[in-house]
Structures are given as structure tokens and as C-alpha cells.
Amino acid sequence: MKLHQSLNILFTLLITFVCGSFSIAATNEDQSLVEVRIAQDVLAPYRERRGTHGFMFGVDYEGLVLKNFFSAIDGATYSDSYGSDAIPFIHLSLDYKYNFSLGSFALGADFGSGSIKGNADHSLDVTKYGAGLKFIADAILPEPYVAPYIGINAWQMATKDSNGTDSKSETTGIGYNYTVGLLLQLDWIDYETAKQATFNYGLQNTYIDVYATQYAKTGDEADVNTETDFLFGAGIKFEF
Structure with a gap:
């Protein structure tokens, strides 16, 4: 028991x-x-709410005039074939952004393309791909209503020159262009929508980008002459 x-x-x-x-x-x-999960304070000023790392995506337009270009087919100069008309050049860019107390550095890649048709059946297609580094002074004010920047790009340029009966394609060595510009913040136009975009999608800023740039010749004398005067461009940039 x-x-x-x-x-x-x-x-x-x-x-x-x-x-x-x-x-x-x-x-x-x-x-x-x-x-x-701790939600980001989307109502805080940009200088306070931004993290150390970010990204920027941009689309812009510039009028490219290769003033010293001449056709390898028939020797016609740029002005002979196209006068003072510019090549409508469209750029796409993607940058990694490192933020610090004085502003930010943006390191990224870009791709551009454009074409023009002139007299006597002349046409010129230009493609450019490269990488660049910019310093952006976007921490001067609590909100970057105006953010000046300077930058340098390294690239290769491919051209296709045609006179209607013949064509010639060339690719340059490494060339450079130098840029100064302003980012103009658009968020203040519709503050509520901008804050919702920050909360829902992480969109920190939307900018109008206006700039001036100048292309230098490449180091190879056999390359197409890519030297330009100062050119002006504008576009839109999104910062995440």
C-alpha cells in the first residue's frame, strides 16, 4: 500500500x-x-533625424556641346554639323551618402545618353558612364532648404558619328568633369505629404538640382575631344 x-x-x-x-x-x-520597434521622429528637423548612411537617386538633363568635336568620317566640325545646338543629355545617378556634422559625402555611379541630328544627314550619339564624388553642405541649416555642393566625376564616353552613308564608333579613355551646384528642397511646398513619405517610405528629402559643369579632355590625344565650356543642367533628386 x-x-x-x-x-x-x-x-x-x-x-x-x-x-x-x-x-x-x-x-x-x-x-x-x-x-x-521605435518609429523615426519624422517631425524632427532633417539635421537631427537623419542617420549616418543614406542614398540618393537622381535624374537630370544637361545641354552637352562638344565644341571641339570633328567627324572622323568627313572632317566636319561640331559647329558645321550642328551649329550651336546642344545634345540633350539625360543622366541617371545613384549615390551612397555618408552624413556627418559638416554635411555629407556622396559616392556613386551615373549613366547618361543623348543624341543630336544636324545638317547633311549628320548625327551624333553619345553615351557616358562613370563614377563621382560630391561634398554636399546639407547640414548648415536644420532643414536643407538650400544645399550647395561641389563634385568631380570620372567617366568613359562612347560616341557614334554618322553622316548618312557611313558611321564610326569610338570609346574614349578616362575623362573628368567638375561640377558646382545647388540642391533646392521641395518638402516645404507640401509639408504633410513630405512627412508621410518620410514615415512610410523613408524618403528624407526631394530636391531640385541645378548645376554647372565642365568636361575636360581625356589623356589620350587619339580620343574624341570631349572638352566643353561650362554647361548648365537641372534635375530632381530623391534622398532616402
Whole structure:
């Protein structure tokens, strides 16, 4: 009788221990799934709410005039074929942005393309791809209503020159262009929508980008002459 009672007690304790173990494990498992999220203060000024790292995506237009270009097919100069008309050049750019107390550095890649048709069936197609570095003074004010910047780009340029009966394609070596510009913030135009975009999509700023740039010749004398005067461009940039 005592043995039977002892076995009952031991069996009860064993069941209690096993159930308790499963309960603790389940509790720990539930606790491991708890996730705490702290929402970004989207109403804080940009200088306070931005993180150390960010990205910028941009689309812009510039009027490219290769003033010293001449056709390798028939020797016609740029002005002979196209007068003072500019090549409508469209750029796409993507930059990694490192933010610090004085502003930010933006390092990225860009791609551009444009074409022009002139007299006597002349046409010129230009493609450019490269990388660039900019310093942006976007921490001067709590909100970057105006953010000046300077930058340098390194690139290769591919051209296709045609006179209607013949064509010649060339690709240059590495060339450079230097840029000064202003980013003009648009968020103040519709503040509520801008704050919603920041909260929902992480869009920190939308800018109009206006700039002046000048292309230099490449180091190879056999390349197409890519030298220009100062050119002006404008576009839009989105910062995340």
C-alpha cells in the first residue's frame, strides 16, 4: 500500500515537472518573438533625424556641346554639323551618402545618353558612364532648404558619328568633369505629404538640382575631344 502511494506521488511529481518544463520553454519562445520597434521622429528637423548612411537617386538633363568635336568620317566640325545646338543629355545617378556634422559625402555611379541630328544627314550619339564624388553642405541649416555642393566625376564616353552613308564608333579613355551646384528642397511646398513619405517610405528629402559643369579632355590625344565650356543642367533628386 505504501509502495503504491509512493509510486503515485512520484508519478504526479514527474508529470508536474514535465508540464512545467514545457510551460517555461513556451514562455521563453514567446519572449524570443517579442520585437520592439521605435518609429523615426519624422517631425524632427532633417539635421537631427537623419542617420549616418543614406542614398540618393537622381535624374537630370544637361545641354552637352562638344565644341571641339570633328567627324572622323568627313572632317566636319561640331559647329558645321550642328551649329550651336546642344545634345540633350539625360543622366541617371545613384549615390551612397555618408552624413556627418559638416554635411555629407556622396559616392556613386551615373549613366547618361543623348543624341543630336544636324545638317547633311549628320548625327551624333553619345553615351557616358562613370563614377563621382560630391561634398554636399546639407547640414548648415536644420532643414536643407538650400544645399550647395561641389563634385568631380570620372567617366568613359562612347560616341557614334554618322553622316548618312557611313558611321564610326569610338570609346574614349578616362575623362573628368567638375561640377558646382545647388540642391533646392521641395518638402516645404507640401509639408504633410513630405512627412508621410518620410514615415512610410523613408524618403528624407526631394530636391531640385541645378548645376554647372565642365568636361575636360581625356589623356589620350587619339580620343574624341570631349572638352566643353561650362554647361548648365537641372534635375530632381530623391534622398532616402
